[in-house]
Amino acid sequence: MSNVASEKMLEFKDVDVFYGPIQALRQVSMHINKGEIVSLIGSNGAGKSTLLMSIFGQPRASAGQIIYCGQEITKKSAHFVASNGIAQSPEGRRVFPDMTVEENLLMGTIPIGMAHADEDIQHMFNLFPRLKERRNQRSSTMSGGEQQMLAIARALMSRPRLLLLDEPSLGLAPIIVKQIFSILKDVSGTGMTIFLVEQNANHALKLSDRGYVMVNGQIRMTGTGQELLVNPEVRDAYLGGH
């Protein structure tokens, strides 16, 4: 998979991001090729989620460029970015608490309209049977794991070209994590590009074509998933020395 003719889908060029006086990202440069699964690993507070949110301008990059499919989106509004085929399952899940599962899924269809809604909802129910059982339940009454599935399914509902996932394994039982990663693999097989942010480096790197390691807002290392998995520094810091 990694030797696909590399056409850049998303590229960061020397991106700086600040929260007030605090610099969260420093000169970040990286890219994701079409059809790839790329993961970004790093510890808490390294700036991983900030990087994902900066694609939507929240917070906005103060220097550098973010380029999506050849178009600069650094200064574009969040809804513009979403309407052009980027979907995100964000940090903290952020499902709409007072909406039912089905309504939450429908919110994912905003960029493409309701034409495929019924068909896609059925598809999500096949991928995540748990959501089907809960379809008319308000999402705030569900467990963290169920909300995580809902956030991922909601992102998939827009049939994105680029899927951004922020810690999809967070707080989930190991068996569910395994399920989710196998679903991601299937989804990637359909041609979707996936950018994965994870602390759970082991699973993420095994699934990924390439990976980046972020430390204190900077990209410290990059390589194929395999290379990073066997790298001693990565093993010590993120794989618990297995």
Added chain:
Amino acid sequence: MDIVLQQLVNGLTLGSVYGLIAVGYTMVYGIIGMINFAHGDVYMVSAYITAIVLALLSFFGIHSFPVVILFTLLLTIIITGVYGWTIERVAYRPLRNSTRLAPLISAIGMSLILQNYVQIAQGARSQGVPTLLDGTLRMHIGDGYVQLTYMKVFILVAAFSGMGILTYIIQKTTLGRMCRATQQDRKMASILGINTDRIISYVFVIGAAMAALAGVLITLDYGSFDFFVGFVIGVKAFTAAVLGGIGSLPGAMLGGVILGLAESLFSGLVNTDYKDVFAFGLLVTILIFRPSGLLGKPAVEKV
């Protein structure tokens, strides 16, 4: 016995109108967390638009009630909606990312501007509209009877239809889902492709349209109004929204009806002069036991 029934019916009519206006307060509060103090004055503006539309229709020789009422409702709702949209655009959107108090002060300013603008443009004296619908519906119950003017019947039907349509839009349509999503998590809504600024504009237009419906109904019923009518009814509707739980749409409607009933029953059975004292006393009592209102949820400060 029949006086109780009579006041119940009167209260329901009054309350349904409070509910229509309260909807505007509660939806705006729900979506951007501010009290739109200019909302009562939007209602006042709609009363003047009603009178102008009626005058125009009569100038063109249109007198059939259904045609007149249809055009008045349609035009007043549309023009008042434009007012709502403009107010948000001019007074609140530039302050979107400022402190919480800034748009509140800007709202008070907008309220003064509207009152003074109407006073200058239309004069300070009280204005009137002719009665469009005569006649009374009388129902005999035992020895007594309950009576209701046809106009009041029309108010009841129109107000509850308005609330019904709004509830349907918010609960079942894509626009309604986008409004609820923006209310529950604005940042996430924008990441899903919703233009949240536009949704906030729509909410102001919807609120103004509901106030305009109330404006047409009350103006046709009372017949007279001045540039200051928005204040008292605005305070009452705001009270209704708080009573029902501000931010909750069914809460605003319920709060309106309860407030209307309380006022009518108290003034019919006890004393007219103190009806406001009773209404606000009721608000205080309910807030002591349910600080977030009847259908409201306890406020959780978002970080």
